[in-house]
Each structure stands twice: as structure tokens, then as C-alpha cells.
Amino acid sequence: MTQASGSLRTYYPILFLIVHGLLMADEPEVVHPITISGVARNAAGEPIAGADVYVNSVYSSAYRRIAQTKTDATGKYLFKNVNLPLGNRSNSKELRGQFEVFGIAEHYGVAWRTAKYFFPQGNVLWDQPGPDPPRSYGPQDDIVLDLNFPAEAKLQGRIVDEEGQPVSGVRLDMRFCERIHNDIARGILGAAHLMELISTNDSPDNVLVPQEFKIQYTADDGTFTFSQLPPECFFKFYVRHEGFGRRDLWGATTNTNLPKLSGRITIQTGDIELTLHKTHPLKVHVTQEITGLPGSAVFVSAGGEEYTDWKTTDEQGNATLQVPLGTYKFHLNPAIGTNFLRTTIDSPFQLTSTPQAEPHDLELRAACQLDVTIVNAENGQPVEGMSLWISTSDDPNNVDQIQPRELTFRSWNPPTSMVHREKSDAQGMLRVFIPPGVHRIGLRETGDMKGQIVVAPRGGVEQVEFRVQR
Structure with missing residues (x-):
């Protein structure tokens, strides 16, 4: 899904x-x-x-x-x-x-x-x-x-390398299409898109939109053209070529100069000129918090100002990413079913032309495994189809500070990044992974906004039972 x-x-x-x-x-x-x-x-x-x-x-x-x-x-x-x-x-x-x-x-x-x-x-x-x-x-x-159907608009441009030479065979894959609205004109792109063509955001192996419409390759002179586009819209393209950094291109079919999205992403208009930079190896080593053991089968991504790359760690917790020289931050996604959390590494790493003597060390945060049982309060029978909310505050005992949100967590099951929204099974059981600390956790379907306090030990396992009035 x-x-x-x-x-x-x-x-x-x-x-x-x-x-x-x-x-x-x-x-x-x-x-x-x-x-x-x-x-x-x-x-x-x-x-x-x-x-x-x-x-x-x-x-x-x-x-x-x-x-x-x-x-x-x-x-x-x-x-x-x-x-x-x-x-x-x-x-x-x-x-x-x-x-x-x-x-x-x-x-x-x-x-x-x-x-x-x-x-x-x-x-x-x-x-x-x-x-x-x-x-x-x-x-x-x-x-x-x-x-x-509106009049046809086009987006065209040229892609060159660091020496200014044209790069042929660059793949540009449209992954986003949205009409320009007031928020965009103010440099804001929220989660609730007003007029998005959702079908353009399909995966490469799925064909929701004809490939000849959404994918173009640069010619020998580095040029590309997207036709049959609607006017007054903006687009996002994946830009990919072997040996060059992965990057994105945002462009718009408008004569209006648009501000940077979120203050940092340029939306290009007119004739686009884009430069690609060659990649260099970036070696990383992932270890588990508490145990210090290698973090195997972990999703590792490195994100810079323009370029990104990602890999899955091997059994020794190692991975080699390919990115241009620059400054990068890292995100880790734990292997499915393991007691760890999605982890953001805020401290930046500078990749220079000097080869790394050792891999860059990254630590995967430990979670708490929470095993939940939900039964009927009257007869003790398991209750199926229940999901959880979680609230974390400075004072969990203060019910006025309860701010319930859906309890979700992420994992990595190559090549799939999974967002888990667990429900109790036929035995009334479910398992989730939560941050260590003190939380309030309750059942979403019952309407109970108090729940119960759960103390979640770092790297440990906690068991909780809910008794539901039916």
C-alpha cells in the first residue's frame, strides 16, 4: 500500500x-x-x-x-x-x-x-x-x-555537469503536480493540497500515469522538454543519472516569480539550467543504543541541501552511500519487528575530497516494546480491531495535559518503508514500539480520553491490559 x-x-x-x-x-x-x-x-x-x-x-x-x-x-x-x-x-x-x-x-x-x-x-x-x-x-x-482541458504549457531546460558540459540520458521523473494557489504564492506547501494530481506520485514500478507524459530523458545536448502540462501549476521531478548525485527539481508553468518553498526550495520557471555533481563514497556504521551491537537491515539516508542517497546496512551495520561532496544529516529507520525507533541524527557530517579513514558512526535509538492485551470487561473474551492513542506530557498524572494522538511507528522492510497503525488481532493482542519514558495510552475506539499511565523502559518490554465495557 x-x-x-x-x-x-x-x-x-x-x-x-x-x-x-x-x-x-x-x-x-x-x-x-x-x-x-x-x-x-x-x-x-x-x-x-x-x-x-x-x-x-x-x-x-x-x-x-x-x-x-x-x-x-x-x-x-x-x-x-x-x-x-x-x-x-x-x-x-x-x-x-x-x-x-x-x-x-x-x-x-x-x-x-x-x-x-x-x-x-x-x-x-x-x-x-x-x-x-x-x-x-x-x-x-x-x-x-x-x-x-487548458491550453498546453511546457517545461524545458538543460542539464550540465560541474565542468558545464551537457549530460545526456538523465532521467527526469514527475512525482508531484499541483495548481498554484495562495499558499504556494506565499512559499508554503502544506500537507492538505488543494488541487493535487495525486496520480503523479506513483512508484517507478507502478503505472498510474502514462510514462511518456511523466518521464523524460535528456538529449545529447543535455536538453529536456515536458509537454502537455497545464499552465499555472508547479511540479516536482526526481533527477537521476548513474555516477551523479540524486536530486530533485521543482519547476512551474507560470510567468510569475514564486518565493522559495519553506524558505529554501527554489521553484524554477522559464528555461531551466541545472547542474549535477559527481558522487563520492560516504561510509557509515550503525550501532544499537544500549547494546552497541551492529544495526543490521537498517535504512540509512543522508540528506544535504540538494542531494540525497539511502542504503540498507549489512549484517555488520555498514553501508556505503554515494553522494556529492558537501554537508549531510542522517535518518535511520529500524528493521521491521525490532525494538528500535526511527532516528534523526542532527549533527551534520562534512564529506570532503579526502577519503574517509573510518566509517562515520551512527546510533539507532532504542524503543520500548509494548505488548497490549484487550479483553471484554464482562466475560474476559478478547476484543479485536482496537487501536491505540498516546499522549506524552511533562506531568502524565495531570489529565488536563492529555493530548491524545494516534499511536504509530515506522520500520524498514526492504524496499518498503512501513507506517504501522496496529489493531488488536482475534486474540485481542497487538504489539507496538514506543519511545522510552512515561506516557498515557488509551483505546481510540472507546472514546476514553484518560487511558492509563505506562512507564516504558529504554530497550525493555512492557505489558499492558485494557478491559473494555461493551
Whole structure:
């Protein structure tokens, strides 16, 4: 399962999974047929025949294309009874799906409608206002999504090396597309995108968007061109070539000068000139907090101002990353099922042209393994499908300081970075890994906002039982 994200954290071309318990992969997929229709038109209101129209499932648990078609001579398209995968959030038993419709037509910019939710129960619709209503549909609703194709815009540029020589064969992979809105004009990119084309954020081995639209390679003279783009939008591209540092490019189809995102990321417009730098080995050695043993199968990423790289450590806790010379900070993600935490190393490391005599040492923070049992208070029977909240404050005994948030943790199961949102199994049990310290932990589904105090020893194991009134 993938989790599409648009925050300004570093984007890695790996698959992100949201995990609701260890048995989820064995559960059969639930689908519901939906019918979608609409008309493709240009800016003058004229129908566009022969446009390619796609519908993708963009729900986190089922991220894939589910149907495609072409518009007829009158510009109409129809998807009849296509199966939409359904899932549910960890704190809800309500099934839902999420889908996105977009179209590509020759000589026009791509057209799309913002992602829509579908609730098969029909009684859990979302009616909040937005830039492209409605946000959701039920089984009795007619789903009509017209596509308005704008004039075609282009992004083009040239890529050179440190000596100013053109670099051919550089792969540019579109991984983000969003309409420019007020926040962007102020240099802010939040998590709640207003008009994002989510389908562009697919993994390299998944084909939600035609590859010829989202991927280009530089020519012998280092030039590249992306066509069929919508105007007044901005984009993110992965820029990759063997022997050069991995970096990203942000560009926009606008004549307006945009401020730096978050004060540090430049959005380029017009003719783009980009320089790639050659890589050098950066050796690291990961050890476990407390034991000092090698941290094997750990995800290690090094992030600089422009470049990133990542590797998985071997059995001795070693990894060699390839990055250009510069200053880097590190992130560690523990191997799945181990009693450690996602770790950020804030102290920077300077990679120079002088070869490293020894690997750079990194320490993986220890967690506390929390084994939870949930039973019915009346008969002692296990309760399945429960998830946890956690609150950490200076005074856990003060109920006024309780600020519950969903209890999640991360792990690394190559090549997948997993976000765990655990639920109790048929035996009423679940296991989570939490930071050491004193916390309040409770059950999300019961509405109890007090929970119970848990003292979590560093590197240790703690057991907790919840008795639920049913």
C-alpha cells in the first residue's frame, strides 16, 4: 500500500505502506462497482474527441489504475461498473474508496478532477467545502466529472555537469503536480493540497500515469522538454543519472516569480539550467543504543541541501552511500519487528575530497516494546480491531495535559518503508514500539480520553491490559 504525501520532507522513491496489523496482507480485497461519466471540453467549451481518460484508485491501501477509455466524437466518456477497491481507517469500520479521474489530449494540458471519496454505505459523506466539490459520493449518486482541458504549457531546460558540459540520458521523473494557489504564492506547501494530481506520485514500478507524459530523458545536448502540462501549476521531478548525485527539481508553468518553498526550495520557471555533481563514497556504521551491537537491515539516508542517497546496512551495520561532496544529516529507520525507533541524527557530517579513514558512526535509538492485551470487561473474551492513542506530557498524572494522538511507528522492510497503525488481532493482542519514558495510552475506539499511565523502559518490554465495557 502506498501513502502519497506532499510535505516538504525528503521524498524517497520507495514504497510507503500503512500497516493495520500483521494479517492484513492475507485479507481478501473488497471492491464496489462505480459508474463515472463526463464530457471533455477545451477552454472555448468545445468537445474534445479522442482524449485518453483514466480513473485511478488513490486510496492508501490500493494505489493503482482501475480503468481507462477514450472520449467519443462528442467528447463524452463513460466508465461503467468499474471495481473500486475499498479500505478503512484504523479508527473506523466504515469502508471507503478514493479515486481520481484525469485526461490527456494532444495539444492540450492535462486535465483532472481532485480525488473523490466513495462510501458504499451512503451515510458517511463528506460535505466540507473545497475547490472542486463534491468531495465524496454514495452508491445512489450519479458521478459526473467533466474535464476542462487548458491550453498546453511546457517545461524545458538543460542539464550540465560541474565542468558545464551537457549530460545526456538523465532521467527526469514527475512525482508531484499541483495548481498554484495562495499558499504556494506565499512559499508554503502544506500537507492538505488543494488541487493535487495525486496520480503523479506513483512508484517507478507502478503505472498510474502514462510514462511518456511523466518521464523524460535528456538529449545529447543535455536538453529536456515536458509537454502537455497545464499552465499555472508547479511540479516536482526526481533527477537521476548513474555516477551523479540524486536530486530533485521543482519547476512551474507560470510567468510569475514564486518565493522559495519553506524558505529554501527554489521553484524554477522559464528555461531551466541545472547542474549535477559527481558522487563520492560516504561510509557509515550503525550501532544499537544500549547494546552497541551492529544495526543490521537498517535504512540509512543522508540528506544535504540538494542531494540525497539511502542504503540498507549489512549484517555488520555498514553501508556505503554515494553522494556529492558537501554537508549531510542522517535518518535511520529500524528493521521491521525490532525494538528500535526511527532516528534523526542532527549533527551534520562534512564529506570532503579526502577519503574517509573510518566509517562515520551512527546510533539507532532504542524503543520500548509494548505488548497490549484487550479483553471484554464482562466475560474476559478478547476484543479485536482496537487501536491505540498516546499522549506524552511533562506531568502524565495531570489529565488536563492529555493530548491524545494516534499511536504509530515506522520500520524498514526492504524496499518498503512501513507506517504501522496496529489493531488488536482475534486474540485481542497487538504489539507496538514506543519511545522510552512515561506516557498515557488509551483505546481510540472507546472514546476514553484518560487511558492509563505506562512507564516504558529504554530497550525493555512492557505489558499492558485494557478491559473494555461493551
